[in-house]
Amino acid sequence: PTTTVKGSQFLRPYFEVSGACPGCGETPYYKLVSQLFGRDMLVANATGCSMIYCSSTPSTPFTNDKNGEGVAWANSLFEDNAEYGFGMAVAQNVKEARILEIMESNLDKVEAPLKKAFEAYVAANGDREIQRTLKDEIVKGVKASKVKEVKELAKFERDLIGKSVWIVGGDGWAYDIGYGGLDHVLANDLDVNILVLDTEVYSNTGGQSSKASQAASIAKFAAGGKPTAKKDLGQIAMAYGHVYVAQIAMGADKNQTLKAIKEAESYKGPSLIIAYSPCVEHGIKGGLSNHQRTQAKAVECGYLALYRYDPRNEKPLTIDSKEPQWDKFQEFLMNETRFNQLTKLKGDEAAQKMFDKTKEDAQKRYKALVERKQD
Numbered sequence: 244p245t246t247t248v249k250g251s252q253f254l255r256p257y258f259e260v261s262g263a264c265p266g267c268g269e270t271p272y273y274k275l276v277s278q279l280f281g282r283d284m285l286v287a288n289a290t291g292c293s294m295i296y297c298s299s300t301p302s303t304p305f306t307n308d309k310n311g312e313g314v315a316w317a318n319s320l321f322e323d324n325a326e327y328g329f330g331m332a333v334a335q336n337v338k339e340a341r342i343l344e345i346m347e348s349n350l351d352k353v354e355a356p357l358k359k360a361f362e363a364y365v366a367a368n369g370d371r372e373i374q375r376t377l378k379d380e381i382v383k384g385v386k387a388s389k390v391k392e393v394k395e396l397a398k399f400e401r402d403l404i405g406k407s408v409w410i411v412g413g414d415g416w417a418y419d420i421g422y423g424g425l426d427h428v429l430a431n432d433l434d435v436n437i438l439v440l441d442t443e444v445y446s447n448t449g450g451q452s453s454k455a456s457q458a459a460s461i462a463k464f465a466a467g468g469k470p471t472a473k474k475d476l477g478q479i480a481m482a483y484g485h486v487y488v489a490q491i492a493m494g495a496d497k498n499q500t501l502k503a504i505k506e507a508e509s510y511k512g513p514s515l516i517i518a519y520s521p522c523v524e525h526g527i528k529g530g531l532s533n534h535q536r537t538q539a540k541a542v543e544c545g546y547l548a549l550y551r552y553d554p555r556n557e558k559p560l561t562i563d564s565k566e567p568q569w570d571k572f573q574e575f576l577m578n579e580t581r582f583n584q585l586t587k588l589k590g591d592e593a594a595q596k597m598f599d600k601t602k603e604d605a606q607k608r609y610k611a612l613v614e615r616k617q618d
């Protein structure tokens with residue numbers, strides 16, 4: 244069954260070979276989302292690595308299937324990507340409303356088979372799989388119909404199957420530069436899916452520190468190790484109450500990743516997925532071929548927790564990762580040059596103080612999560 248992790252990998256990826264760094268932590272998430280929703284995806288992609296590996300003209304990792312269906316993708320700017328995707332969703336809603344209006348107001352005028360198809364379409368209530376089975380019949384019926392009021396539907400041929408709107412970008416976009424727009428989209432109730440590929444630095448411009456960077460990590464603009472904690476974007480989004488929020492790390496729990504992506508997409512409101520994505524800038528020992536294993540270690544030691552917050556549930560928050568093994572925290576940090584070089588820079592004692600802070604920050608985040616679960 245394609246609902247399982249193994250089965251999902253028999254689905255066609257609409258995102259194939261990208262030009263990203265070998266072992267990039269971002270691309271496996273993109274590929275997976277494309278396997279689940281690719282032919283219906285409408286993507287607003289922020290500037291950053293994902294934009295570059297998605298659109299290094301004339302090559303593209305995206306592909307169409309034999310019906311010519313595939314991902315519809317565009318990039319506007321670094322600073323307005325959430326708003327850009329929001330606009331796509333607004334436009335889609337307007338078209339959908341017009342389609343339904345035409346169908347409903349002409350039910351009693353059109354030929355009997357077309358009436359049946361219209362009724363089934365309206366009753367589908369946006370279910371894309373049902374819409375897909377009705378599309379050809381409606382297109383043919385509208386062409387053949389004697390009722391001129393339904394002819395307008397012909398121009399919506401490509402909108403008869405609803406779209407899955409995705410707003411994608413890195414942490415520099417989501418936590419920093421595009422944050423105002425992201426917050427605006429979260430504060431509203433449009434059905435959009437936001438995927439944050441969190442590398443904890445601005446990867447594409449060479450590893451500048453962002454608000455997603457952890458304390459003690461060395462990055463550009465934080466050459467002596469970042470002094471402050473990672474911003475907890477998930478908690479900010481959960482505070483709204485109506486936003487679906489998940490934190491995922493594929494290498495730590497593939498089932499949870501799959502579940503979260505599907506739940507986020509099925510939620511009829513704003514969804515935010517924060518996807519932990521190891522990057523070449525982290526300087527992982529042994530290189531990025533270890534990126535999936537590194538994600539598992541990050542979750543095991545409490546560097547990040549896996550969770551899903553689904554407003555549809557009576558108890559919205561589920562913490563999916565096990566109680567952290569905090570004694571493994573330092574070992575995790577020492578496996579990456581962004582942390583372990585601090586000892587050389589600052590000396591053992593000063594570096595240790597900063598590493599302790601990184602751990603305390605993670606413990607605070609975990610405690611806040613447990614408290615929210617108990618609320």
Ligand SMILES: Cc1ncc(C[n+]2csc(CCOP(=O)(O)OP(=O)(O)O)c2C)c(N)n1
Pocket residue numbers: 289290291292293321322412413414415416417420440442444445446447448453
């Ligand atoms: C307003 C603006 N400022 C700066 C840039 C330069 N810029 C392009 S990509 C990028 C970094 C993107 O980082 P992030 O959002 O974390 O995505 P990643 O590359 O890590 O996937 C920057 C600073 C820009 N394009 N626009």
